[in-house]
Amino acid sequence: MAGQTRRRGAALEEAILQAAVAELTESGFAGLTMDKVAARAGTNKNAIYRRWPNRLALGIAAYKQLATAVPLPDTGELRGDALELLRQANRHWSSPLGAILRDLLVAAGGATEFLAQLQDQSGDAAAAPWLTVLGRAVARGEAAPEVLHPRVATVAVVLLRNEFVVRGVPSAPDDVLVEIVDEVYLPLVRRRGEDAGQAPG
Amino acid sequence: MAGQTRRRGAALEEAILQAAVAELTESGFAGLTMDKVAARAGTNKNAIYRRWPNRLALGIAAYKQLATAVPLPDTGELRGDALELLRQANRHWSSPLGAILRDLLVAAGGATEFLAQLQDQSGDAAAAPWLTVLGRAVARGEAAPEVLHPRVATVAVVLLRNEFVVRGVPSAPDDVLVEIVDEVYLPLVRRRGEDAGQAPG
DNA sequence: CAACTAGGGTACTTTTCGTACCGTATTCGC
DNA sequence: GCGAATACGGTACGAAAAGTACCCTAGTTG
Incomplete structure (x- = not known):
């Protein structure tokens, strides 16, 4: 009823990804369900499926957010x-x-x-x-x-x-x-x- | 109605395994469903679950039936x-x-x-x-x-x-x-x- | 301001695992 | 042989979960 300020485009996409990341870290890929991600992002599966074709694609996108580069060792040997x-x-x-x-x-x-x-x-x-x-x-x-x-x-x-x-x-x-x-x-x-x-x- | 000669024990187990092997070779593990195996073996899921705790265990058992040893090479070098x-x-x-x-x-x-x-x-x-x-x-x-x-x-x-x-x-x-x-x-x-x-x- | 696009809500279909019941055939102990 | 225990067969069901379909509405765009 009140100001719903509906998110769109990039903002919504980020929210979904962040929710997917959270689910992924909490429950792993097995626990990454589309319904839970949608609920956590405060949206629904429609918005997800418009952006990623399936669960795996979403999982990969979320994983990429988490992956970080590690420093190159140089011990001299x-x-x-x-x-x-x-x-x-x-x-x-x-x-x-x-x-x-x-x-x-x-x-x-x-x-x-x-x-x-x-x-x-x-x-x-x-x-x-x-x-x-x-x-x-x-x-x-x-x-x-x-x-x-x-x-x-x-x-x-x-x-x-x-x-x-x-x-x-x-x-x-x-x-x-x-x-x-x-x-x-x-x-x-x-x-x-x-x-x-x-x-x- | 007529003589149903109900299979039991080892005989039934072999029939199930053979059905699982057939499904596995035809459709791979993804296509190995308990219902299909049961149908193919002419039995039902009960008989399967009494022997294997879940689909994976059945798949492994069926795979083992298929695995065969290969000859050891000896080329001299x-x-x-x-x-x-x-x-x-x-x-x-x-x-x-x-x-x-x-x-x-x-x-x-x-x-x-x-x-x-x-x-x-x-x-x-x-x-x-x-x-x-x-x-x-x-x-x-x-x-x-x-x-x-x-x-x-x-x-x-x-x-x-x-x-x-x-x-x-x-x-x-x-x-x-x-x-x-x-x-x-x-x-x-x-x-x-x-x-x-x-x-x- | 009107038309279009994208979100939101919801319900539904489908698939398949795994479980539960219940009646009956087979086997086993006596 | 005969009764009791056990294992099969048939069927139905519950629980996830993926992916789809609609319809209404909030924003955007021209």
Whole structure:
């Protein structure tokens, strides 16, 4: 009856996103229901569906609001940098935010159009810090130049993610991180320019 | 009215599982509904819920029926064996069966009690062939003995799985497999006993 | 000021899981 | 063999939750 000052456009969109973020942090993606988001934003599902085609799209948009960049480590040694990057990743995936990311990846279920939006947070963009850190190590002579390749550079973090997927652990113990670095990553990137395993004939 | 010869116990259980397997192969895990399985098995949901607590458990049980062991390669060279193992995994994950496995892992969502049942197919048991193949390579002098460790031995297959998760590809091209073997796996396991990256002090 | 657009309220359809009842066939203990 | 316990079959139901459809109304736009 009184002044209803109906929100529109960007204002309403922000309110919806903020409500989605709140639901996401409180209840995870599983608990993100369109009705609850609408209720919390003080609107209704219509307004949401006009902006996002489905629940997953809304979830991804809300997740992006939450994702934040972490500082690049620079300990002066590859081992320290690699461990710090792994610890950052471990913290992230152990956090409620990590659980949400996993749920979203799961819900995307290989749909490339959705995966592309999440890769900035989990995939290719994750390669950038590793390449930087590894580049410094190469300059220092700690690593062979031919390892400056995304596939090689990100081996450590891929192995750590594998721990989460396969073991379903809430958080990988630090031993595991150290093992990944010492048993796999450092030996891999330190190889001096031996014959790099070309096929025979 | 006439002789209904009602099935019980193991006979009924097999019928249900077989129906679940059929639904799984035809429609994937998403299409595996309790009602359809019951109808197909010529029974009703009661009989199912008496045996499996929920849809996921039934899906896992049905998947296990489908999973079959593959022969261990022995090409006489580590590179050939590794590539063959990767190609087997690639074929598996590209197949409808692989899609089902991914869906199940997704549905398990980190629940350890379910993950444990799937790890035989995707996780730890997958380490056994790699350790065998790698053991032969060590005996031949193709690999350093200290790499006979599950974490190191399975690096290649973990990287391949990562391709599926991150890229959402239906099937990894063979170049990727070759790259994983030549750029990562072989250099990693071939390291001669250098200083294995212990922490400084 | 009139026409158009976008929000709000609400109800509804659909799908599917999981549960509850109730009568009956089969098996098991005696 | 015979009665009691158990497991099946049929069916119906409750509970979410996604997504859709209308209709009315508040703002915006020209």
